[in-house]
Amino acid sequence: MPKSRVVGILAGKEDPLIGDLIETINGTNDSGITAELCNVSELDIDMEIPYSVIIDRISHVFPYYLQYTKHALLEGTYIINNPFRFYVDKYFGYTASREIGVPVPDTILLPPKNPGKGFGGDSLQNLVFPLDWKSITEKIGFPAFFKPADGWGWRDVYKVHDFGELMYRYDQSGDNLMLLQEAIDYDHYVRCLCLGRKYTMPIKYQTDAPFHEQYVIDHQHLTPEQGSRVHNYAVALSDVLDFDMNVCEFAFRDGEPIAIDFTNMVPDMQPESIRWHYYEWAVVHLAKVAIEYVDNPPEPGVWKSAERLFAMQR
Numbered sequence: 001m002p003k004s005r006v007v008g009i010l011a012g013k014e015d016p017l018i019g020d021l022i023e024t025i026n027g028t029n030d031s032g033i034t035a036e037l038c039n040v041s042e043l044d045i046d047m048e049i050p051y052s053v054i055i056d057r058i059s060h061v062f063p064y065y066l067q068y069t070k071h072a073l074l075e076g077t078y079i080i081n082n083p084f085r086f087y088v089d090k091y092f093g094y095t096a097s098r099e100i101g102v103p104v105p106d107t108i109l110l111p112p113k114n115p116g117k118g119f120g121g122d123s124l125q126n127l128v129f130p131l132d133w134k135s136i137t138e139k140i141g142f143p144a145f146f147k148p149a150d151g152w153g154w155r156d157v158y159k160v161h162d163f164g165e166l167m168y169r170y171d172q173s174g175d176n177l178m179l180l181q182e183a184i185d186y187d188h189y190v191r192c193l194c195l196g197r198k199y200t201m202p203i204k205y206q207t208d209a210p211f212h213e214q215y216v217i218d219h220q221h222l223t224p225e226q227g228s229r230v231h232n233y234a235v236a237l238s239d240v241l242d243f244d245m246n247v248c249e250f251a252f253r254d255g256e257p258i259a260i261d262f263t264n265m266v267p268d269m270q271p272e273s274i275r276w277h278y279y280e281w282a283v284v285h286l287a288k289v290a291i292e293y294v295d296n297p298p299e300p301g302v303w304k305s306a307e308r309l310f311a312m313q314r
């Protein structure tokens with residue numbers, strides 16, 4: 001069915017962005033595009049979805065909404081972000097990064113220490129054990145980062161300094177998928193908001209400061225060359241991973257940005273943490289993206305197109 005010129009918003013009430021986003025979309029364009037909270041009740045396969053665009057900031061913690069956005073996608077609604085997505089699929093992200101020429105640390109995904117319930121006998125016959133720890137640790141070196149392949153919010157991120165420490169952490173990791181990654185000895189760190197795969201805002205980020213002092217307002221923290229590199233990398237990474245709303249983290253070593261974490265598809269947009277200055281930028285640019293997409297949604301990516309999805313499943 002033809003879509004109304006309405007942007008639907010899926011988000012928790014505690015997300016401060018929402019009121020400002022709705023107000024900005026409703027108030028800043030003369031094309032008749034409006035925004036409202038989506039109403040989601042029971043999901044019926046015959047249900048029609050009225051929105052041209054949905055901005056989703058919550059289905060990552062409430063999978064019921066993910067079913068709604070997947071249905072909406074098949075109905076022709078453009079979803080920010082793509083519900084068929086690489087949400088915190090970090091290993092794929094690093095691999096894709098290497099493919100498109102964005103520098104990332106050397107990274108190895110380890111098989112889970114414990115395969116988990118239900119895997120006895122030979123059912124994992126393809127897994128080669130024991131691991132060749134000598135070559136693994138020679139490649140990555142020490143210190144190294146040992147962190148979850150699906151992590152966020154610094155959960156279970158460890159800097160390991162020697163083989164004993166690595167083994168201790170690996171033994172503790174149970175059935176979690178863990179990455180072992182070269183530690184980048186950085187002197188500058190940037191979190192770069194990337195919206196609509198084209199609007200970027202690289203923010204100086206102090207990783208060892210207390211929580212509310214981590215983002216710093218500084219308009220000179222990158223040279224023009226570094227700034228354009230960060231912009232290009234953030235756009236390329238967000239595009240290849242199909243994220244219209246993302247934040248990409250870069251550690252600078254010898255002046256060069258190295259991408260550390262770029263699968264943050266529901267980026268922190270709290271004004272108290274990212275600062276009002278950047279918050280206002282984020283609201284304005286997210287509204288801009290949503291408005292642009294009502295009339296001109298991007299070409300479906302490999303993972304977004306319903307036709308290709310069906311083709312893949314056949």
Ligand SMILES: Nc1ncnc2c1ncn2[C@@H]1O[C@H](COP(=O)(O)OP(=O)(O)O)[C@@H](O)[C@H]1O
Pocket residue numbers: 105145147151152153154155157181182183184185207249251260261
């Ligand atoms: N390879 C690395 N080299 C240097 N620092 C790292 C590396 N990986 C992670 N860190 C540090 O740990 C923090 C959290 O790791 P990150 O990969 O961003 O995980 P999360 O998804 O939990 O935020 C980063 O902000 C950075 O300070």
Ligand SMILES: [Mg+2]
Pocket residue numbers: 153154249261
């Ligand atoms: Mg991070």
